[in-house]
Amino acid sequence: VWAYYLRSLLKPQVRAPSVLLLNIFDSHVSKRGLNIASEEAGCLVAAIPPNATSAVQPLDVGIMVPFKRHLRNIWLQEELAEGDHDDENIDLMTVTAQQKRLAMVQRAIKAWALNTPQEIRRSFAKAIPQ
Numbered sequence: 001v002w003a004y005y006l007r008s009l010l011k012p013q014v015r016a017p018s019v020l021l022l023n024i025f026d027s028h029v030s031k032r033g034l035n036i037a038s039e040e041a042g043c044l045v046a047a048i049p050p051n052a053t054s055a056v057q058p059l060d061v062g063i064m065v066p067f068k069r070h071l072r073n074i075w076l077q078e079e080l081a082e083g084d085h086d087d088e089n090i091d092l093m094t095v096t097a098q099q100k101r102l103a104m105v106q107r108a109i110k111a112w113a114l115n116t117p118q119e120i121r122r123s124f125a126k127a128i129p130q
Contacts, residue, residue: 002027003036011041019044021059055127062123063115070111078107 010020020043022028029047037045 002033006033006036006041010037010043014042017044018042019046022047024048024050058126059123062126063120066119067111067115070114071107074107074110 020037020041022037022045024047027033034045037043
């Protein structure tokens with residue numbers, strides 16, 4: 001999964017020199033994962049040391065909190081829109097796991113696009129000591 005993400009999703013988005021910050025999850029810092037990230041995707045890889053979460057918490061707050069808020073709002077908008085149709089013919093039990101995952105990925109893409117570059121820069125500014 002990590003190799004697929006790096007090759008298929010990250011690599012096409014890297015258009016300039018970039019730093020990829022990784023936690024110490026085994027697949028992230030494996031030799032194979034690091035090689036794909038650095039050699040194929042062209043990223044400078046930096047692993048966040050163990051027990052350093054508090055130092056990088058502003059990234060979580062500044063990026064993930066708005067992302068999750070956008071994601072929730074998109075889902076609620078979809079639910080409200082579907083409720084307007086009063087379509088009782090839809091059997092939610094027949095929706096496949098693949099269809100559910102696709103819907104979630106599409107929502108995540110929309111939600112991520114709502115995070116502005118300024119929000120992301122501000123998060124890094126808070127995380128990096130002056």
